[in-house]
Amino acid sequence: MKTSELINQEEKRQLEEICLIASENHTSPGVRQALGSVLVNKYAEGYPGKRYYAGNKVVDLIEQRAIDLAKKIFGADHANVQPLSGAPANLAVYSAILEPGDTVLGMDLSHGGHLTHGHPVTLPAKLYKFIRYKTTSEGKIDYDQIATLAKKHKPKLILVGYSSYSRDIDYQRVQEIANQVGAITMADISHIAGLVAAKLLNNPVPLFDIITSTTHKTLRGPRGGIIMCKQKWAEQIDKAVFPGLQGGPHQNQIAALTVALEEAQSDNFKTYAEQILENSTALAIALEARDFKLAFNGTENHLMLIDLRNKNVGGLEVQLALEQAGIIANMNVIPDDPAKPTNPSGLRLGTPAITTRGMGEDEVRQIADWLEQIVSNINNVELIADVKKQTKDLALSFPPPLQ
Known part of the structure; x- marks a missing residue:
């Protein structure tokens, strides 16, 4: 059986079934057109205006547009649109701001957190010391526990974000706790980026130091990642993504993200x-x-x-x-x-x-x-x-x- 036939089977499956997976969505034809465009042919190590290869006049314009749109929509000082997905984006942040053995306070997986927020089976858990907070019996994040653990362990980073937690987050409360112990703040909004972009859920960008997200899920873009941060972290973040963790970015993916961000303004x-x-x-x-x-x-x-x-x-x-x-x-x-x-x-x-x-x-x-x-x-x-x-x-x- 040809690959094209298998793709047709998958299209038929998606057409005939009802998807309730919270992390899945249906992209627009415009997003898929960009993802399958000739941009897949282009190698573009570096950043707009600072590439290692020639022939990047067009991809520079596309990537810069994605950056500008992300900054505008979320209110960010700086945006990096090159991470290949959410896990690489999170790892890039860790490597940019942490040293091996540093302490991170993150959400327990069973209480709604994500694997990359310190689950023992992951690479970050082998490099850094993760302390985990939970939710209360009423079903809300236990901010008092965050405060207690922060005072006890003095984490370098306090991380919020989730994969199965069904409530909004009080970012102001978390930032106040972080200020008391001198911690950096990071929010992973992978699941809710589209809802934040639409101004329907709290936006951590004005408050937190660093924000990561996937670009699919509610944002309805291609599979990919994005990092936004205060200007003070911009150089460290960019160096951590390239050349720290990745080589040439996927310019077709970035173009598809640009289309999705254009759609997100409508x-x-x-x-x-x-x-x-x-x-x-x-x-x-x-x-x-x-x-x-x-x-x-x-x-x-x-x-x-x-x-x-x-x-x-x-x-x-x-x-x-x-x-x-x-x-x-x-x-x-x-x-x-x-x-x-x-x-x-x-x-x-x-x-x-x-x-x-x-x-x-x-x-x-x-x-x-x-x-x-x-x-x-x-x-x-x-x-x-x-x-x-x-x-x-x-x-x-x-x-x-x-x-």
Whole structure:
């Protein structure tokens, strides 16, 4: 089978299935056109106006436009658009401002943090000493614990950001804590960059020293990374990205990001971002009405985390059953999860992809019905097959922007 045929199969899958993975989205044709353009041919080590190769007049203009747009949209002093994704962006920041053995205060993975924020299996955890804070029983970040740990451990860096935490962040409170101990502040807004760009969630850029993000997810760009920072950190950050960690940047990726940032300034993008939150709220309400327990007691952003323990099923079982029914979601650990990561107690859901397709609250409530049916009848093959027919019909009624 040819690769082109496999790509067509994937396009068909995306068309016919409903994606509730919080970190996935559907890019515009313009973003994909830039990603597949002749810019993929160009090598451009260095930065605009300071390249090691010739022939970069056009790519310099494109990359500088991406930088300028990022600075404008988020209110940043400086932006680096060359990181290949979120993990390299975070590693670049660590290498720019930390020495091996330095202490970092970050969010516990099971309480919503990310692998790159200090999980023991990662490279950063082998280089630096990570101390982890958690959430309260009410489902909010434990800012008092952050303050206590900061005073005790005197971290060089305090890091906020998440992959499954469903609330907004009080950046002002974190910055005040950091000021008391002389720590640098860093926010990873990978999941919420689009919502921050639309001014619907708190923006850490005016307060924090350094901000990292992926460029896909809610921002709806290509797979990639970005670092924004105060001017005082600009030179260190740029040197850490190139030549510190990377060689030639992917100029087709940067062009696609430029298109996405242009789109993020539009009224349509603001409407899309607002609908993400409306759909997320509606889904959370519908799930709670169907006796689903939500970790963190609800949602204030694009995602929610279901605690499945009262349903007596594991996250892996539900993920597999949902996929058979044409609904794509992912298993996820819950705070202090007693289960193994290979079959955790949670299921993470997000609304960006279905919102891009044009679905609203009515469709979200229908999806909640299907979730309840499947979780309550996890081994009912006939029911799952019937739901699959219905999800396919709904998906085809709201096609993603594939053409």
